[in-house]
Amino acid sequence: MGILGWIVLGLIAGAIAKLILPGRQGGGWIMTLILGVVGALLGGWIGSVLFNTGIEGFFDLSTWLLAIGGALIVLLIWGLVTKNRGRTTA
Template sequence: MSWLWAIIVGLILGALARAILPGKQDIPIWLTLIFGVLGSLLGNAVAGWMGVGDTDGIDWIRHLLQLAGAVLIVAIGAPLWASIRRGSRSHGR
C-alpha cells in the first residue's frame, strides 16, 4: 500500500511543482510522477536531517519540504529532458 501512496503523492507533488514553476515544462506525465516521487524522497530526507520528519499532528514542514524538493527536481529535470529529446531528434536525421 505504501507504493500506491508514493505514486499518488508523487503525481500530486509533480503536478504542483509544474504549476508553481513559470513557463511550460514539456515533460510527460510519467516523468512528472517520477520527479514528484524523487522530490518527496528528497524532502523527507531533509526533514529527517532537520529533525522535523515526524512530529505530532500534521507534518506541515515535511510536506513543504517535499514540495520544495519536487519543484527543485522538476526545475532541473525538465530542461535536461528537453535537451535529451532535442539531442535524440538531431541524431536521427
C-alpha cells in the same frame, strides 16, 4: 505510508511543482509522477537532515510542503538537464 501513498503524493506534488514553476517543462504525467516521487524522497531527506522532521503521514502539512519543495528542486534540475534536448542546429 505505503507505496500507493507515495505514488499519489508524488503525482500531486509533481503536478503542483509544475504549476508553480514558470515556463514549459517537458514530460507527461508519467515523468511528473517519477519526478514527484523522487522529489518527495528528496524533500523528506532534506527535512530530516535540516529540520529533524520527515515525511511521516499523508495528511501532514509538513509532508506536503517537503514533498512539493523536493519536487520543485528535482524539476529545476530536470529542466536544466533537458533544456537543449530536442533542439537541432542547422
